[in-house]
Amino acid sequence: MKDRIQDANFPKTEDGRVYHLGIRAGEVANRIITVGSMSRAEGIAKMLDVSPNIFSLYSERGFLTITGCYKSVPVSIVCIGMGAPNADFFIREVRECLRGDMLVIRLGSCGCLTDLPVGSLVLPASSVACTRNVDFDFTSCDPWEVPYRLSKPVPADPDLHRALYDALEATRPSSLKTLVVSNAVNASTDSFYSSQGRQTSFQDHNASLIDHLKAAVSGLTTLEMETFWIFHLAASWRGVKQSSSAVNPPLATVPVVPAFSGIPSGTSEKVEMLLPSLDEDTSSRSVIRAAAAQMVFASRSSQAFISPDQVNELERWSGQGVLEALVKFDVAPERLHPVSGSVWSPIEPCKPLRALL
Secondary structure: OOOOEOOOOOOEEOOOOEOOOOOOOOOOOOEEEEEOOHHHHHHHHOOOOOOOOOEEEEOOOOOEEEEEEEOOEEEEEEEOOOOHHHHHHHHHHHHHOOOOOEEEEEEEEEEEOOOOOOOOEEEEEEEEEEEEOOOOOOOOOOOOOOOEEEOOOEEOOHHHHHHHHHHHHHHOOOOOOOOEEEEEEEEEEOOOOHHHOOOOOOOOOOOOHHHHHHHHOOOEEEEEOOHHHHHHHHHHOOOEEEEEEEEOOOOOOOOOOOEOOOOOOOOEEEEEEOOOOOOOOOOOOOOEEEEEEEEEEEEOOOOOEOOHHHHHHHHHHHHHHHHHHHHHOOOOHHHOOOOOOOOOOOOOOOOOOOOOO
16 A cells, blocks of 8 residues: 555545555546456457547556447546455445446356256346355354355346346347346355355265255346345445536546546546435436346256356457447436546647747
């Protein structure tokens, strides 16, 4: 760490950069694709417009944020790696840097519990969390505790979910016969191994876990590690009240250096949490909408695994489909982050100098 941090409660640098993602206000757009793979993020970024210049920041904590425009609409691609903690860093820190609504689509890989072939695309309508119960005695098998716990389901945003399905069908290559399943349930776990029922040298007491999950959750189709936490935080968001005052931050001496060939000046906004009463009009408060597209990389029933060629084809199509879904989803201008001072602000051409007489 090279910079002075202002607040231990929500750590930021003096110029408003958040602690883990390294970004500040004006460097992330309202419409966001989040992925776990750096190569996937970079592949999608190749589809962005050449102008304005693409902004890219790789933080000390391993998060990559790429912001540009797709068909003249600002979008961001954020690579967060894997797991619930990283999803939590992502949602909370982006939300702190953003004014207006936040649209998030998770594009990632998954394992499939049904007979869908590898290479299929699943758009979960809802997600549950399956977590290892740390109070269970895994060495001697505690008769009073269960080894794994299952949450209630949290739905995707229905409008964004539908827009995602429509965009993927509209952009599907004619040669691609991939199945798209949109009425499925996902389970997000806290481990790739124990809470997904994989057998290792550890005594995880999970031999019957998958059968239990399928019996307990109707329509359960996929396993991965992020979607539930994104859906849960989106559903839990209650909005903020933006202050009317904004200050220009000092020049940054930050531990991560954004790659950007332009000189927009960022702003940092103070926010005040709102806990609205039951009779308060909440229509003007910002919202977080979340949906997900999950590429089936592994079949847990047949043990098949996707080929590299299939991955490349699936990522190209789904990446374009997610971009189309985001830019075509209508958001009122007053519910978007200000263009002024942002990295997607058009760079005005230099005015010619007048000759001195």
